[in-house]
Amino acid sequence: MQKGLSVVGLRVSVKNGKRILDGVTLELPPGEVRVVMGPNGSGKSTLALTLAGSPDFVVESGEATLDGEDLLGLPPDARAKKGLFLAFQKQIEIPGVPLKDMLWEAFRARWEGEGRPSIVDFRKNLTAVAQSLSFHPSFLERGINEGFSGGEGKKSEVLQMLMLKPKVAILDEIDSGLDVDSLRVVAAAVNGFSKDCRSALIITHHYDILNYVTPTVVYVMKEGKIVDKGGPDLAKVIEQEGYSRWEAS
Amino acid sequence: MSKIFQEVRGLNEGVVRQLSNEKGEPEWMLKKRLYSLSVFESKPLPTWGPDLSGLDLNDLAYYVKPPAQTTHDINGLPENLRKTFDALGIPEAERDFLAGNGAMYQSEVIYERMKDQLMKQGVLFMSTDEAVKEHPELLQKYFMTRCVPPTYHKFAALNGAVWSGGTFLYVPRGVKVQMPVQVFFLFDHPSMGQFEHTVIVAEEGASVEYIEGCSAPEYLKGGLHAGVMEIFVGKGARVRVTTIQNWSKNVYNLVTKRAIVEEEGKMEWVEASLGSKVTMLYPASVLSGRGARAEHLYVSLASEGQVLDTGAKITHAAPNTSAYVVSKSICKGNGRATYRGLVRVNPGAKGSVSSVKCDSLLLDSASSTATFPAEEVYDEDSDVSHEASAGKIAEEQLFYLMSRGFSREEAAALVVRGFMEPVTKKIPLEYAVEFNRIVDLEMKGAVG
Numbered sequence: 074m075q076k077g078l079s080v081v082g083l084r085v086s087v088k089n090g091k092r093i094l095d096g097v098t099l100e101l102p103p104g105e106v107r108v109v110m111g112p113n114g115s116g117k118s119t120l121a122l123t124l125a126g127s128p129d130f131v132v133e134s135g136e137a138t139l140d141g142e143d144l145l146g147l148p149p150d151a152r153a154k155k156g157l158f159l160a161f162q163k164q165i166e167i168p169g170v171p172l173k174d175m176l177w178e179a180f181r182a183r184w185e186g187e188g189r190p191s192i193v194d195f196r197k198n199l200t201a202v203a204q205s206l207s208f209h210p211s212f213l214e215r216g217i218n219e220g221f222s223g224g225e226g227k228k229s230e231v232l233q234m235l236m237l238k239p240k241v242a243i244l245d246e247i248d249s250g251l252d253v254d255s256l257r258v259v260a261a262a263v264n265g266f267s268k269d270c271r272s273a274l275i276i277t278h279h280y281d282i283l284n285y286v287t288p289t290v291v292y293v294m295k296e297g298k299i300v301d302k303g304g305p306d307l308a309k310v311i312e313q314e315g316y317s318r319w320e321a322s
Numbered sequence: 323m324s325k326i327f328q329e330v331r332g333l334n335e336g337v338v339r340q341l342s343n344e345k346g347e348p349e350w351m352l353k354k355r356l357y358s359l360s361v362f363e364s365k366p367l368p369t370w371g372p373d374l375s376g377l378d379l380n381d382l383a384y385y386v387k388p389p390a391q392t393t394h395d396i397n398g399l400p401e402n403l404r405k406t407f408d409a410l411g412i413p414e415a416e417r418d419f420l421a422g423n424g425a426m427y428q429s430e431v432i433y434e435r436m437k438d439q440l441m442k443q444g445v446l447f448m449s450t451d452e453a454v455k456e457h458p459e460l461l462q463k464y465f466m467t468r469c470v471p472p473t474y475h476k477f478a479a480l481n482g483a484v485w486s487g488g489t490f491l492y493v494p495r496g497v498k499v500q501m502p503v504q505v506f507f508l509f510d511h512p513s514m515g516q517f518e519h520t521v522i523v524a525e526e527g528a529s530v531e532y533i534e535g536c537s538a539p540e541y542l543k544g545g546l547h548a549g550v551m552e553i554f555v556g557k558g559a560r561v562r563v564t565t566i567q568n569w570s571k572n573v574y575n576l577v578t579k580r581a582i583v584e585e586e587g588k589m590e591w592v593e594a595s596l597g598s599k600v601t602m603l604y605p606a607s608v609l610s611g612r613g614a615r616a617e618h619l620y621v622s623l624a625s626e627g628q629v630l631d632t633g634a635k636i637t638h639a640a641p642n643t644s645a646y647v648v649s650k651s652i653c654k655g656n657g658r659a660t661y662r663g664l665v666r667v668n669p670g671a672k673g674s675v676s677s678v679k680c681d682s683l684l685l686d687s688a689s690s691t692a693t694f695p696a697e698e699v700y701d702e703d704s705d706v707s708h709e710a711s712a713g714k715i716a717e718e719q720l721f722y723l724m725s726r727g728f729s730r731e732e733a734a735a736l737v738v739r740g741f742m743e744p745v746t747k748k749i750p751l752e753y754a755v756e757f758n759r760i761v762d763l764e765m766k767g768a769v770g
Contacts, residue, residue: 125725128717149724150733158725165722169740178736179726216740217722233726 076140077102077272078124078157078241083135085116085123093119095297096135101241101274106267106286108275110308111294112316117276118162120294121245125159126152139241154183156240160230160247167217172229173199175217176236183237195236202235206258223250231262242266242273248282260285280312295319332380335359338483341384345486350462351454358472358482365476371662372600372629377574382515382546384484445499445530446492450519453490461490464521469552470580478578481517481550488518488549493528495556502531502564502750516547524559524587531562533750536569536597546574547598553581555589557611562590566753568760569597571628576602585611585640592748595622595630596760604662606635609643609674618647621745624689625764626655633663633694638674638704647678650742653689654764660691665706666698674704682712683741685734735765 078101085094093116101107111117123130124137126149137144144152167175177195190198203210208228218226227247234242244263248256263273263286275282283305291308293301293316300319301307310318338359342352367374440447446457453461466472472482489505524530536547547569555561561581569575575598581589591605607616618634636645651659661680682691693710715737723733739746739758746754 125721127721148730149721150727150729153725153727161722161725163718165716165718167719167722167737167740169743170736175723175726175736179728182732183727216743237726 075103075240075270076138077105078137078139078274079141080120080124080137081135083120083123083137084133085119085130085135086133087119088129088131092133093130093297094123097294097297097299099292099299101272103240103272104267104270105289106263106273106275107290107292108277108283108288108308109292109294109299110277110311112278115294116297117278117294118245119297121159121162121243121274121276124152124243125149125157153239158234158237158239158242160227160234160242160244162245162249164218164221164223164226166219168219169216171214172217172232173213176233179233179237199232199236202232206232206235206262207255208232224252224255227251227259228255231259235262235266238269238271240271242271243276244273245276246278247275248277248279256282257285280308283308293319331383333359333382333384333484337384341484341486345451345454347454348458350458351465354466354472355483355485358466358479361472362476362479362483365479367476368602371602372631372660374574374576374600376599377546379480379546384515384517440499440503443497443499444494445497446490447503448490450488450490450521451486453521457490457492460492461521464523464552464554465519466550466552469554469582470550470578474578474580477548477576478550481519481548481578484515485517485519485550488520489522489532489534490520491522491530491532493522493524493530493559495525496527497525498528499530502533504533504535506535515545516549518549520549520551521553522551522561522563523554524556524561526556527558528556529560531564533564533566533753535566535753545569545572547577549577551577551579553579553589555581555583555587555614557584558586559584560588560590562592564592564594564749564753566594566749566757567597567601571597571599571625573598574600576600579603579605580608580635581606581616582608582610583614583616586613587611588615588617590617590748591619591634592745593618593620593622593632594745594749594757595620595632596757596764598630599628601628601630601632603630603632604635604664606637607645608637608639609645609671610639612640612642614640614643616645618645618649619745619748620647620649620651621742622649622651622659623761623764624651624653624657624659626657628657630657630659631662632659633661634665634678635663636665636676638665638667638671638676638701641671642673643671644675645677647676648744649678649680650683650745651681651691652683652685652738652741653691654685656688656690658690658692660694661710662694664696664698665708667701667704667706669700671701672703674701676704676706678708680708680710681741682710683738684712684714685738731765731767735762738765 080097080099083094083097086092097120109117132145139155139157177192206228212225247259260282267273287305291303292299338355342355466482470478472479493499522532553561583589589607595601620632622630622632624630634647649661653659665676667674680693691712695708697706699706715734719737720733723736
């Protein structure tokens with residue numbers, strides 16, 4: 074059954090270190106785009122990485138489910154196969170493994186049942202998607218993130234999302250370091266992606282991308298907690314006032 | 323087929339004479355063998371490299387005649403050998419490439435095709451044994467003369483004394499061989515020695531690519547492979563030699579490879595080392611003419627119990643010569659891969675450039691690597707550089723790929739493949755596919 078992503082009371086600490094998330098609860102129903110906003114250091118990226126299964130963090134308590142099934146007990150690859158995708162904030166370089174080859178193998182591995190497109194059709198589609206993102210096809214031939222600029226790295230993440238078609242995509246600071254044209258292209262891709270009953274969680278501390286994507290819900294995160302929740306207007310307030318209104322009292 | 327020559331163990335003058343006689347060789351070759359034997363006996367085992375104490379030179383079969391005669395039809399091959407070829411995808415290689423294709427079964431070439439096509443271009447492609455009979459004057463000019471003389475070192479001398487099989491490939495002036503010439507070597511006898519001797523000559527402006535695959539099934543006792551390869555790259559000629567070595571893990575692989583490269587010629591060595599217990603492999607390029615170039619690309623995967631000692635030996639003997647060396651090694655279990663190289667710039671080799679880059683990937687704490695680069699630079703007006711790095715697979719790389727749906731093992735295998743890519747991209751596709759398959763197998767359980 075499609076329920077989307079559900080996170081309840083998630084407490085997370087750095088491996089052998091301090092607690093970063095202190096009881097995060099949020100929902101991401103199918104077909105929606107929601108946003109988590111918060112100042113630097115509020116734990117947004119920790120949330121994204123923990124949901125994807127990063128070995129750097131330890132879950133102390135709480136739960137996370139995708140369509141009602143537990144995620145936290147699974148290794149990262151099993152989470153991916155259930156339909157979770159993380160667009161990384163940090164560019165991880167994997168030299169010598171061409172992006173197009175990795176994508177084909179990932180695509181092939183997660184396809185269940187009959188009717189899988191051939192590699193030829195896959196490549197055609199890949200080229201078309203790259204074009205829609207103004208992502209130069211030569212980057213498809215390169216090693217993953219090998220010599221990519223910041224902007225190309227972000228587009229590569231979005232490209233992977235569009236090709237792998239996960240149920241839920243978490244986009245960690247997908248907007249940072251993008252020029253206006255790239256931001257538009259990326260935003261359009263997220264809009265298109267979410268039309269197909271797929272959902273996206275945009276994690277950002279900028280308002281800019283929300284000029285092109287309208288979220289259904291905006292969560293405000295501070296010091297490891299969700300401190301507020303509202304409609305798109307809430308993001309506008311943050312754009313004008315910053316996060317001062319949620320100053321700890 | 324003589325009963326006596328089914329198998330002969332141990333080495334002495336009598337054995338060498340008998341072997342030469344059995345092959346019906348001319349006097350000059352017998353003399354070469356006997357001289358080589360005396361050099362072999364006078365030289366000690368090298369002690370500067372890997373431990374060779376497990377190698378019993380007296381308990382090796384120095385010549386074993388294969389049960390089949392040279393054949394031009396793969397269906398005429400013995401059943402077990404055909405199965406081996408099938409398992410290794412050799413017929414596919416033939417289908418895909420339709421190029422020169424020969425196989426050395428034990429010590430003699432028994433499977434070779436496309437020879438006719440090469441002959442039309444005036445290319446000579448035959449076993450070195452055949453060349454002794456059919457082109458003695460030509461062979462005598464190149465065989466253990468100025469490229470690899472018997473005095474080069476102990477195992478070159480051993481090969482000179484007891485060599486059998488190998489390829490003679492002669493490409494006349496200006497002839498460009500379009501498809502790679504492929505040869506396959508197989509050990510199929512317990513505790514034997516394999517001593518093929520290959521001579522490749524590319525005359526002025528010629529070009530050719532030669533690919534050899536080596537394999538051996540596992541046996542209880544170890545063997546010795548001490549092959550020799552002598553290459554002559556003429557003015558403006560180009561030769562690429564690719565070796566995919568997958569001997570069983572009890573074979574001592576002590577090979578000698580050397581190329582003499584004339585003016586504006588180019589020599590390329592592509593070495594993929596997967597098998598053997600101990601490998602000592604130091605292909606040498608002597609850049610003897612102005613503007614001569616060499617490229618040495620190595621990839622080694624040293625698993626549990628393996629010591630792979632490889633390197634490039636570059637001699638800049640003329641002005642404006644250049645060499646480019648890339649060595650990629652992967653170590654797992656207690657496997658050890660070492661780079662041991664020498665770059666020498668002779669006086670007067672002005673404007674010469676040498677670049678050596680060695681990267682190692684250690685898959686666990688038991689594996690190890692080392693780099694021993696030696697430089698002898700006698701011309702100030704030259705540029706010699708060496709870079710080395712050693713590292714592990716980063717956890718974040720594994721996490722990234724796992725987040726795309728790859729298992730931890732698959733992720734590690736992908737990173738390893740990517741690491742080797744600068745070398746494997748030079749290997750023809752069907753070999754690269756096979757190579758990656760072997761690497762994937764080796765990676766099973768390699769990461770915790």
